[in-house]
Structure formats: structure tokens, C-alpha cells
Amino acid sequence: MQLEFFGTGAGVPGKFRNVSSVALRLLDEINSVWLFDAGEGTQQQILRSTLKPRKINKIFITHLHGDHIYGLPGLLSSRSFQGGDDPVTIYGPHGIKNYVQTSLQVTQTKLGYRIKYVELGQPGKIFEGRKFTVYAEKLDHQVQSWGFRIVEHDHPGELLVNKLRENNIPAGPLYGQLKQGKTVQLNDGRIINGSDYIGKAQKGRIITILGDTRKVDTINELAQDADVLVHESTFGKGEAKLAHNYYHSTNIQAANTAKEANVKRLLLTHISARYTAKMAHELQKQAQQIFPNTKVVKDFDFIDIPFDKGEESTK
Structure with a gap:
């Protein structure tokens, strides 16, 4: 299980950060890839990766702002051209179906596979498979925004x-x-x-990926005991008022959440273009004073998520 970041910037594409998109690679677990958001240029970013678009069979859209969805129609189209014929399920706020279908209809794009749409209404479980369950909760943004909690089922113990x-x-x-x-x-x-x-079961991993949001209680519910929390950090230390006014979060708020929710690792993304390389490092240092295991991610960062060998459960 790995996270691969294709866009870590906020608002508009920049020279060093594209807009939001991150892939959860589950190739060893279920031979598929789940994509979270698809900002403009996502498919071009994927071309610089070893990821194959045909492996993407689930796409989770946190909210309908352009920097999170403008790359979706192009990616879906290219996936078809590149031999992808397996169905794709798109999860997202109400309106995502209309956006995708209108884009494809206006451009007369014909796909070689079926799309299933799951427009989110009530919080809770939105998917349960043989090895993973996904939960969604509403966040607090200018438009309806969602966070996702991906829970891997515990692995049965080995025969002794x-x-x-x-x-x-x-x-x-x-x-x-x-x-x-x-x-x-x-x-x-x-x-x-x-x-x-039979030996002890290996506890499954938990990944929490958030959309844009102010600080809100549902984040802690999504993040509780997560192995990795992917949290926006549009603003920095001392900018809590600005973050609130613009419906975003600061690095300090994200770090406090990670600490309160007993998260193992915090990955900060959605970095404003105001924060250049040196200033982005400062964002990381500030957050690390509260939650040491914090990293400000960059485009093309590849984050491995190993099992926690120190915590096992006895199913």
C-alpha cells in the first residue's frame, strides 16, 4: 500500500506544484488504484509515473472546486484510449455525475467502459469490499466537501x-x-x-484523506488512530483567522488534529503558492513542534505505508 501524490498545490497550477490529486496504490492488496481528486493536468502528472490509468477503478472526489476536478474528464477519456475497459466508480458530492456527463457529451467523447456514480448524501459507510471499507464524513468548506477514511480489514493470523x-x-x-x-x-x-x-491477526491499516476544510469535529472522527492522515495546509502558523475566513486550515490545526486523533503520520498538502520551497519547509517545522511525524509532501512523493508490527489484534 502506497500513496503517490500528483498534485499538492492549492487553487491554481504552479511551476513546482500541480493542483490536487493523490493515488492510493493497492496493487499488492487488490490489484487496483484508487484516485482521490483529479485537478487540472492530473493525467500529465501520471505520465511521469509508473501508474497505469487502466488500474484506476475508483475515483473519490472531495468537492467540486475546479482545482480538484478539472482534470477528471481528460483522465477518463485517456483511460479509454489506453485500453482501460473495466468499469470505474466515481464517488463525490451531488453534481459530480452532471459535471462528468456534460463534459463527455459536449466533447462527444465515447468511453469504452461503464461509469457508476455514487453521489454522497448521508455520512457513513460508502463502500465495503472483501479487504477494505470506506467511510465518508462532511467537512466545512465553501461548497460541500468530504473526507474519506479507508480501513483495511485485519489480516487473519498465520497457521502455526x-x-x-x-x-x-x-x-x-x-x-x-x-x-x-x-x-x-x-x-x-x-x-x-x-x-x-492460528497466530495473532495483523491489524489492517487506516488512511484518512481530507478535502478542503476548516477545523471541524468530523475530522477527528475520520482520523482517529489512522496510520496516515492527509490534511490540507493552505495557511500557516498565525493565520488561523485567514484560514477560517477562507474555509481552510493551517498547518498548526492539522498538527493538533493528528495529535488529538492518535495519528501515526501526518502528510500536509494543498500548499498555497505563497509558500515557496524554503517557506514550505518552515510549514513543516512549525507543525513538527506539535506533531513530530509530519511531512509537507511534494508532487511525485511516493509514501509507503507499512504494517504496524507493534500492534496486533486477536480477532
């Missing part, structure tokens, strides 16, 4: 083969039944409970 051998339990099809937690009877009459021979 050495323990089985120590107890003289012969290998064979029996092991498969024990791994499923079944109770079996051996030829010698012993009754074996499979759950006694």
Missing part, C-alpha cells in the same frame, strides 16, 4: 506450522481446515481446535 509439528499433527489437507479455524478429529482420536494453532 511449527506448533502443529511439535504436537505431532501430520501435514496434509487437515492443515487447510485448521487454518479456517475448524475443529477436526485426528486418526488417533484427538480433537484439535484450529483456533489454537
Whole structure:
């Protein structure tokens, strides 16, 4: 599981930061990629990556401001030209379907695959698959804006083969039944409970990705115990009033949220063009004084999200 950032700037494209887009690579887990927002030029950014657009099968749009959606019609069109024929599901605020369909109709673009639209209304669970569940909550912005919490299901524990051998339990099809937690009877009459021979489950990872927002209580709900929190940082220290007036957040507010919500890592994005390379580093330093594991991300940053080996659950 990795995050790859294609746009980390706010408002308009800049020389060093494109507008918002980030991919959650789930190739090892489910052989797919989920894209969050698609600002202008997203497909051009993807060309500089190893990511294949045909692998994108879910697109989550946080809100309908142009710097988060202007790249979507072009990306959908190119995906078709490049051989993508699997369906795509687009999740987003009411109006995302009309925006995409109008763009494709006006340009007479024909796609070689089907699009399913899920326009968000009520907060809560919006997707549940075999390995992941996604929740959405409303944020506080000038237009309806959403944050997403992606929860990986816990991984079942491994079969403790050495323990089985120590107890003289012969290998064979029996092991498969024990791994499923079944109770079996051996030829010698012993009754074996499979759950006694399964290790601890590996706790699944949690990723929280927010749209543009003021500080609001729902952020903490989305971010609680997350392995990674992707939070906007349009403004810096001492600019809380400006951030509130423009419906955005500061780096300090993001850091405080990460601390309160017991987040493991904070990634700051949606950086204003006012913050050049040196000033962006200052944003990071300020936030690190509150939450040390903070990084201001740049375009094309590739963030690996490993399992937390220190925390295991016993499902």
C-alpha cells in the first residue's frame, strides 16, 4: 500500500506544484488504484509515473472546486484510449455525475467502459469490499466537501506450522481446515481446535484523506488512530483567522488534529503558492513542534505505508 501524490498545490497550477490529486496504490492488496481528486493536468502528472490509468477503478472526489476536478474528464477519456475497459466508480458530492456527463457529451467523447456514480448524501459507510471499507464524513468548506477514511480489514493470523509439528499433527489437507479455524478429529482420536494453532491477526491499516476544510469535529472522527492522515495546509502558523475566513486550515490545526486523533503520520498538502520551497519547509517545522511525524509532501512523493508490527489484534 502506497500513496503517490500528483498534485499538492492549492487553487491554481504552479511551476513546482500541480493542483490536487493523490493515488492510493493497492496493487499488492487488490490489484487496483484508487484516485482521490483529479485537478487540472492530473493525467500529465501520471505520465511521469509508473501508474497505469487502466488500474484506476475508483475515483473519490472531495468537492467540486475546479482545482480538484478539472482534470477528471481528460483522465477518463485517456483511460479509454489506453485500453482501460473495466468499469470505474466515481464517488463525490451531488453534481459530480452532471459535471462528468456534460463534459463527455459536449466533447462527444465515447468511453469504452461503464461509469457508476455514487453521489454522497448521508455520512457513513460508502463502500465495503472483501479487504477494505470506506467511510465518508462532511467537512466545512465553501461548497460541500468530504473526507474519506479507508480501513483495511485485519489480516487473519498465520497457521502455526511449527506448533502443529511439535504436537505431532501430520501435514496434509487437515492443515487447510485448521487454518479456517475448524475443529477436526485426528486418526488417533484427538480433537484439535484450529483456533489454537492460528497466530495473532495483523491489524489492517487506516488512511484518512481530507478535502478542503476548516477545523471541524468530523475530522477527528475520520482520523482517529489512522496510520496516515492527509490534511490540507493552505495557511500557516498565525493565520488561523485567514484560514477560517477562507474555509481552510493551517498547518498548526492539522498538527493538533493528528495529535488529538492518535495519528501515526501526518502528510500536509494543498500548499498555497505563497509558500515557496524554503517557506514550505518552515510549514513543516512549525507543525513538527506539535506533531513530530509530519511531512509537507511534494508532487511525485511516493509514501509507503507499512504494517504496524507493534500492534496486533486477536480477532
